[in-house]
Amino acid sequence: MIHIRDAAPEDVPAILSLIRALAEFEKQPDAVVATEADLLRDGWGPQKRFSCRLAELDGAVVGFALWFYNYSTWEGRAGLYLEDLYVSPEARGRGLGERMIVDLAQIAVREGLRRLDLSVLDWNPARDFYHRLGLQHRSDWQLYRITGEALAALAAKAE
């Protein structure tokens, strides 16, 4: 009834729908500019930038977990960074989210990755879910970002 599997190129439309649904949940419905061509190139092209696992319920795709390799210079090993995890509202309450996290932990162990990392919005109830599964809040670390025109301006800075 529940089945977790690798995503394939023909799943890209379903993945993009789930990405859009997650962006809506995160109150940024217009933030998704990614196209099917982008995901196809970056998930299955010569420069693979992410991996994706899908959750099926009775044969229908109802959730996704998209991740990539990060790196720990202290461990001298790659880690698994979970960028997106999402289960459709109609499929919740059946343990699919937990099944997907356990599946990712198994991938990490199998590939010799030393950690599973992710980021959560501070109002997202999923924080309790992650905490219950044993993930620790790294409260002393703060995220910084530069993007768009500010990034271009930084790159153009005279030496």
Next chain:
Amino acid sequence: MIHIRDAAPEDVPAILSLIRALAEFEKQPDAVVATEADLLRDGWGPQKRFSCRLAELDGAVVGFALWFYNYSTWEGRAGLYLEDLYVSPEARGRGLGERMIVDLAQIAVREGLRRLDLSVLDWNPARDFYHRLGLQHRSDWQLYRITGEALAALAAKAE
């Protein structure tokens, strides 16, 4: 006098020394279990897991910036995640840190990456430095991690 360049396999001992120096600065001197063989495998092996740029002052390696590709499902593009940036104390005050960040921004622009991300400890004065260069604190995002025995236990969880 100042030169920024790609790291090469023969730089691995210098990189590991700088990684250890950064761990000491971050008050975790014993956290570095990485070996030269680890860095060689992950930086120059068949599965490349990171890239590294070095700062030279008068021909001596005095700083490093180690990064990898992350991924934005909203942008449908990879980004540049800066894992470590470090300049030796004796070489500070000459703008090497800024030169290295500008260099990374140029790599990002050249490769079509849409963002430059990093994490900083909440007591690290480097936060002011990053803010001055235009990076924004993403204060609504919280980092979570599972590692070691907890990760193994999660992977072994019965379905």
